[in-house]
Amino acid sequence: MNRVMFQRLLATEAKLMLREPALLFWGVAFPVVLTVVFGLAGDKHDKALGGLSLVDVYVPVMMVFSMGILAISAIPTTLATYRERGVLRRLSTTPLRPQALLGADFTVATGLITVAMALVVIVAKVAFSVQLPSQVLGWLVALILSGAALLALGALIASVATSARLATAVGTILFFPMMFFAGLWIPLQQMGSTLRTISHYTPLGAAVPAIQQTMHGSWPDVSHLLVLAVYALVASLLAVRLFRWE
Amino acid sequence: MPIIEVESLHKRYGDTVAVDDVSFNIEDGEIFGIIGPNGAGKTTTVECIAGLREPDRGSITVAGLNPRRDRDQLRQILGMQLQESELAEKLKVGEALDLYASFYERPAEISQLVGALGLEDKLSTRYGKLSGGQKQRLSIALALIGRPRIAVLDELTTGLDPQARRDTWALIDEIRCQGVTIVLVTHFMEEAERLCDRVAMINSGRVVSVGAPAALASAAGVLQTMRFHPSRPFDAVVLDELSEVNTITRHGSTVEITGTGDLLGAVVAVLSQAGVAVEQLRFEQRSLEDAFVSLIGEAHHE
Numbered sequence: 001m002n003r004v005m006f007q008r009l010l011a012t013e014a015k016l017m018l019r020e021p022a023l024l025f026w027g028v029a030f031p032v033v034l035t036v037v038f039g040l041a042g043d044k045h046d047k048a049l050g051g052l053s054l055v056d057v058y059v060p061v062m063m064v065f066s067m068g069i070l071a072i073s074a075i076p077t078t079l080a081t082y083r084e085r086g087v088l089r090r091l092s093t094t095p096l097r098p099q100a101l102l103g104a105d106f107t108v109a110t111g112l113i114t115v116a117m118a119l120v121v122i123v124a125k126v127a128f129s130v131q132l133p134s135q136v137l138g139w140l141v142a143l144i145l146s147g148a149a150l151l152a153l154g155a156l157i158a159s160v161a162t163s164a165r166l167a168t169a170v171g172t173i174l175f176f177p178m179m180f181f182a183g184l185w186i187p188l189q190q191m192g193s194t195l196r197t198i199s200h201y202t203p204l205g206a207a208v209p210a211i212q213q214t215m216h217g218s219w220p221d222v223s224h225l226l227v228l229a230v231y232a233l234v235a236s237l238l239a240v241r242l243f244r245w246e
Numbered sequence: 247m248p249i250i251e252v253e254s255l256h257k258r259y260g261d262t263v264a265v266d267d268v269s270f271n272i273e274d275g276e277i278f279g280i281i282g283p284n285g286a287g288k289t290t291t292v293e294c295i296a297g298l299r300e301p302d303r304g305s306i307t308v309a310g311l312n313p314r315r316d317r318d319q320l321r322q323i324l325g326m327q328l329q330e331s332e333l334a335e336k337l338k339v340g341e342a343l344d345l346y347a348s349f350y351e352r353p354a355e356i357s358q359l360v361g362a363l364g365l366e367d368k369l370s371t372r373y374g375k376l377s378g379g380q381k382q383r384l385s386i387a388l389a390l391i392g393r394p395r396i397a398v399l400d401e402l403t404t405g406l407d408p409q410a411r412r413d414t415w416a417l418i419d420e421i422r423c424q425g426v427t428i429v430l431v432t433h434f435m436e437e438a439e440r441l442c443d444r445v446a447m448i449n450s451g452r453v454v455s456v457g458a459p460a461a462l463a464s465a466a467g468v469l470q471t472m473r474f475h476p477s478r479p480f481d482a483v484v485l486d487e488l489s490e491v492n493t494i495t496r497h498g499s500t501v502e503i504t505g506t507g508d509l510l511g512a513v514v515a516v517l518s519q520a521g522v523a524v525e526q527l528r529f530e531q532r533s534l535e536d537a538f539v540s541l542i543g544e545a546h547h548e
Contacts, residue, residue, distance in 0.1 A: 004348060005348050005349055008344070008345055008348040009345065009348075012337070012341055012345045015341070016334050016336055016337060019336045020336075081334075082334070085331070085332040085333075085334075086328060086330055086331030086332055087331070087332065087333060087334060089298075089328060089331050090328055090331040090332075090333070090388075092298060093296060093298065093321070093324075093325075093326040093328065094321055094346060094349045094350075094392070095318060095321040095322055095349045095350060095392075096349045
């Protein structure tokens with residue numbers, strides 16, 4: 001496989017993803033709009049939130065929201081559909097290897113997640129003066145590990161789901177508890193200690209505080225990074241092992 | 247010189263033997279049919295030829311290549327149309343063609359290909375909006391877009407209406423004229439008879455018979471029947487000498503003769519020597535389908 005082939009494939013897969021309005025709405029527009037809503041609801045510092053404002057608290061939650069939609073919901077559905085409809089098998093008869101299609105889809109999803117996260121950060125900064133991350137390196141490490149953990153989980157769902165329907169169902173069912181533990185309904189700062197402990201061991205519950213800490217200049221807790229790394233590693237190893245091409 | 251050689255192919259899935267012992271050669275430039283009932287092992291055989299599956303035993307050579315080991319080289323010269331494989335619903339026809347063209351070293355001219363397949367009006371139509379026949383034609387276009395030396399077409403016309411089927415057959419004839427070797431998997435005997443130079447009849451994972459469709463039909467001891475009005479009464483004794491003739495029956499003024507080989511030629515020659523003209527002739531030759539039923543039937547009774 002050469003670069004021209006992969007670029008053409010990437011462009012095609014990007015076009016296909018941009019033709020999914022539901023995906024763009026939930027994965028990109030919704031987190032940005034919700035950031036605005038939280039910004040309007042509260043940009044004052046609040047003791048109950050550990051001295052942060054509501055929008056401060058929700059910026060990382062909105063960032064992982066986009067990751068969750070695209071990695072846990074979109075990726076498994078896309079890949080399982082390709083398998084179910086014989087798209088992967090069809091590609092395996094050409095000089096291109098079907099692995100390239102998976103690579104292209106992960107790249108496109110990563111790109112879309114990056115755009116959504118950037119929009120959230122920019123809107124929060126411009127409209128509500130949420131400070132930009134001051135520990136940039138730690139911020140990038142936290143984002144990359146979070147993205148890796150979520151994409152690996154998405155790949156794992158695509159590997160074990162026997163049909164596109166099942167992949168969508170599993171993705172959706174996982175998405176809501178994961179977002180709960182990320183603090184979408186109750187901010188992490190206001191969760192009881194049991195919930196918080198559980199949350200620490202969920203992928204998004206580790207991602208949100210890791211990102212939050214870097215916004216205020218500190219390096220993310222090693223425990224959070226470790227949880228994310230374990231998810232990324234275990235899920236991707238299982239996905240590689242269990243993935244079926246047909 | 248054969249372009250594809252299959253030797254003692256064996257493939258099982260778990261406890262199910264899909265292909266038991268299949269051997270045949272396919273010559274360069276021919277249309278070779280693989281026929282047999284559903285579940286006979288046709289698709290598995292071609293999937294092994296295309297390198298999509300690893301045979302458990304036996305050897306396959308395609309244009310001098312080993313389909314598993316020389317995967318990348320094989321992909322450049324072998325185009326394949328698969329049964330039941332689709333494209334992304336929202337992918338446009340033109341985008342699919344551009345994408346697949348980019349996979350090959352010297353792709354076909356897209357405008358020429360879509361012209362030949364009658365898809366020129368559909369380039370900006372999404373795959374999901376195409377009719378069954380249009381999807382099938384696109385699938386053929388994608389199999390041919392790399393200018394393959396060999397095209398493997400699996401259940402090419404299944405689900406097409408009669409007109410679309412005939413159009414597809416005409417297209418296959420055209421492709422062959424460009425020197426492409428075609429491997430056609432089908433369970434339509436009419437299709438095999440109409441298109442194939444030779445066919446391999448497969449049943450329960452084994453080759454029952456290989457040869458030209460007509461040869462298979464006659465090898466199966468296939469009967470021919472001719473019915474005619476003689477221009478004047480004649481004595482049936484004149485036909486007794488002919489080895490081709492099996493039975494002679496008269497129904498009023500009609501004579502019905504059954505037999506094998508060049509029945510028609512022999513009978514007409516003898517009668518014309520006797521001064522009898524053959525009028526209102528109707529001739530029936532049992533087809534590949536009959537041969538198929540009798541060959542496969544025998545295999546079932548073994």
